[in-house]
Amino acid sequence: MLRFLALSILPGVIFLLLDPAADRTPIYVDQTLPFAITDGSYSTANRDSSGSEGNAFPTIKEAILAMEVGDTIILRGGTYQEGHIRIPTRLNGSAWSEGNFNTLMSFPGEWAVLDGQNGGGTGGIDGQTVGEDKNSECVIGMTVSDKSGAFDLKYWKFERLEIMNGASADGKYAAGFSGNGGPFIFRNCYIHDNLTTTDIGFNNPGGLRGEVWHDCIVEYCYFARNGALNSNNHNLAHINIYSDYKPNQIAENGFVDKNNHLARNEFRYNLFENSAVGIKYKQDQFFTGRNPAGGHPYSDEYKYYGDKIHHNIFIQTLAFGTNGRQDFIQIYNNIFFGNELFAIGIGESDTRSIYKAITFNNTIISPTHKGIGRVHHGWYSFMPGEYFGYDYNNILVNVLDGWNWCDISVDERPTFFDDPDYSNYIGHTNYFYDPGTGYNDPNGTQIYWIADQRYTKSEFTALYPGAVNYWSEDDPGNSLFKGSTGADRFKTLPGHMVEGTTPIGSAGAGCPHPYLAGVHLPSYLGATNPNGTDSGLGWDPIAQNPDDSGWVDYVLYVVGDLPAHFSE
Numbered sequence: 001m002l003r004f005l006a007l008s009i010l011p012g013v014i015f016l017l018l019d020p021a022a023d024r025t026p027i028y029v030d031q032t033l034p035f036a037i038t039d040g041s042y043s044t045a046n047r048d049s050s051g052s053e054g055n056a057f058p059t060i061k062e063a064i065l066a067m068e069v070g071d072t073i074i075l076r077g078g079t080y081q082e083g084h085i086r087i088p089t090r091l092n093g094s095a096w097s098e099g100n101f102n103t104l105m106s107f108p109g110e111w112a113v114l115d116g117q118n119g120g121g122t123g124g125i126d127g128q129t130v131g132e133d134k135n136s137e138c139v140i141g142m143t144v145s146d147k148s149g150a151f152d153l154k155y156w157k158f159e160r161l162e163i164m165n166g167a168s169a170d171g172k173y174a175a176g177f178s179g180n181g182g183p184f185i186f187r188n189c190y191i192h193d194n195l196t197t198t199d200i201g202f203n204n205p206g207g208l209r210g211e212v213w214h215d216c217i218v219e220y221c222y223f224a225r226n227g228a229l230n231s232n233n234h235n236l237a238h239i240n241i242y243s244d245y246k247p248n249q250i251a252e253n254g255f256v257d258k259n260n261h262l263a264r265n266e267f268r269y270n271l272f273e274n275s276a277v278g279i280k281y282k283q284d285q286f287f288t289g290r291n292p293a294g295g296h297p298y299s300d301e302y303k304y305y306g307d308k309i310h311h312n313i314f315i316q317t318l319a320f321g322t323n324g325r326q327d328f329i330q331i332y333n334n335i336f337f338g339n340e341l342f343a344i345g346i347g348e349s350d351t352r353s354i355y356k357a358i359t360f361n362n363t364i365i366s367p368t369h370k371g372i373g374r375v376h377h378g379w380y381s382f383m384p385g386e387y388f389g390y391d392y393n394n395i396l397v398n399v400l401d402g403w404n405w406c407d408i409s410v411d412e413r414p415t416f417f418d419d420p421d422y423s424n425y426i427g428h429t430n431y432f433y434d435p436g437t438g439y440n441d442p443n444g445t446q447i448y449w450i451a452d453q454r455y456t457k458s459e460f461t462a463l464y465p466g467a468v469n470y471w472s473e474d475d476p477g478n479s480l481f482k483g484s485t486g487a488d489r490f491k492t493l494p495g496h497m498v499e500g501t502t503p504i505g506s507a508g509a510g511c512p513h514p515y516l517a518g519v520h521l522p523s524y525l526g527a528t529n530p531n532g533t534d535s536g537l538g539w540d541p542i543a544q545n546p547d548d549s550g551w552v553d554y555v556l557y558v559v560g561d562l563p564a565h566f567s568e
Contacts, residue, residue, distance in 0.1 A: 328355070470525075
């Protein structure tokens with residue numbers, strides 16, 4: 001695989017340069033070329049056949065047709081309007097090791113845009129436009145699926161690219177990238193305006209979408225206006241990923257790992273703006289049975305299979321930030337601002353109970369409905385009534401209660417339950433600040449909703465002895481955040497006192513993870529560490545120090561303006 005050297009030119013921005021020690025020659029795509037160069041004589045300086053730096057093609061499609069497993073395709077800057085770009089399964093890699101995975105990226109210091117033209121244009125060299133048939137419903141990828149895994153894509157990395165206008169001409173389907181399986185890496189990509197205009201929500205459109213993603217990483221990407229505009233339909237998302245669609249079989253017969261499940265993905269340091277949903281889990285992904293009488297009780301054997309969603313910023317999602325329909329999912333150190341229905345869901349109102357999902361150290365500001373919404377649904381007659389879930393160290397600001405919810409809610413749907421049991425739920429060291437008030441909660445003091453019952457802080461402690469939670473009205477003399485604009489509106493002040501006596505930096509649980517060995521929950525509250533450093537735009541994306549509050553600046557201002565930062 002082609003190697004690169006990292007060179008920091010701007011604070012917090014990494015450019016990649018070609019490593020002369022690389023043992024594999026890249027393939028270039030240069031729209032200025034009148035013809036393909038296949039004798040290795042492409043010159044990156046002159047952009048003609050006067051050099052010796054490799055082969056080059058005028059289109060991405062031609063380069064993909066010519067590549068072999070392990071190649072890197074480097075796109076010169078500009079806008080590529082090639083319709084639907086199909087990635088064939090013959091190019092599937094086998095590992096993240098040199099020569100075994102594929103890369104598609106912009107040339108260092110330049111910026112390449114993949115424009116699907118919303119089903120218009122000529123479709124490039126093969127005439128295939130986006131959405132022309134069911135096999136082409138994206139700008140790039142593979143939308144064919146027979147649920148067997150035969151059409152899965154494997155070991156592709158996409159870096160420093162813009163992907164836009166991935167909609168069919170009739171407006172019914174939309175995706176920037178679509179691919180099943182994986183693993184994939186998306187890094188420093190701007191994915192936007194992949195929008196349906198008719199049949200809103202029916203076909204689960206998104207910026208990125210696919211079935212049974214596993215071991216994928218999405219980092220430093222900016223997602224804006226994907227799915228559809230001005231709709232809170234929960235099937236519209238920036239990232240729309242499907243489970244194995246086998247919750248009923250797994251619940252009854254237990255989980256058998258066939259490497260064809262939605263598992264072990266990581267979404268970190270991304271910015272999500274203006275869609276219905278940030279990260280959508282389509283259907284429940286179980287990793288344990290729910291049938292003790294049948295010999296398949298709850299089991300922690302696959303407790304490391306849950307996805308990690310952390311250090312992301314979700315702004316103005318009209319439905320929710322993420323819906324976490326996966327056993328053992330971990331959602332932590334994220335910022336949610338202005339999410340209309342709820343910020344974090346663990347399941348949805350009409351879905352099955354999720355086992356041992358954990359949220360911790362999220363900062364949730366001004367959702368219209370719930371801050372954190374869980375559901376305990378007696379979906380199966382053989383399912384026990386126990387509920388397992390964990391919420392620690394979250395800050396919930398100005399959350400307004402409704403007729404059947406509070407700031408943090410566990411909603412009960414007792415279809416088959418005889419004995420619902422919430423003794424294994426933990427809500428601990430959460431901070432309810434400047435609570436919303438209204439008809440359902442005139443004083444803002446009712447903070448938890450458990451099985452159709454509201455609880456104030458003292459009532460919740462009586463229900464769960466040992467649980468510590470914090471509540472405070474807004475106090476201008478004891479500011480919670482560093483400022484009211486920009487990144488500072490999301491960073492907590494080290495001098496803030498929780499309930500007047502405890503520094504916010506030491507009010508957290510500071511305890512071992514409830515089920516993962518070697519993982520320790522922070523001693524501070526919220527998404528940023530007030531005791532850590534704050535390097536602002538100097539935050540280092542290579543080191544990825546989570547205790548440096550500069551990650552917020554990086555996500556807002558570098559990730560939020562990728563073309564400007566990664567092109568000269």
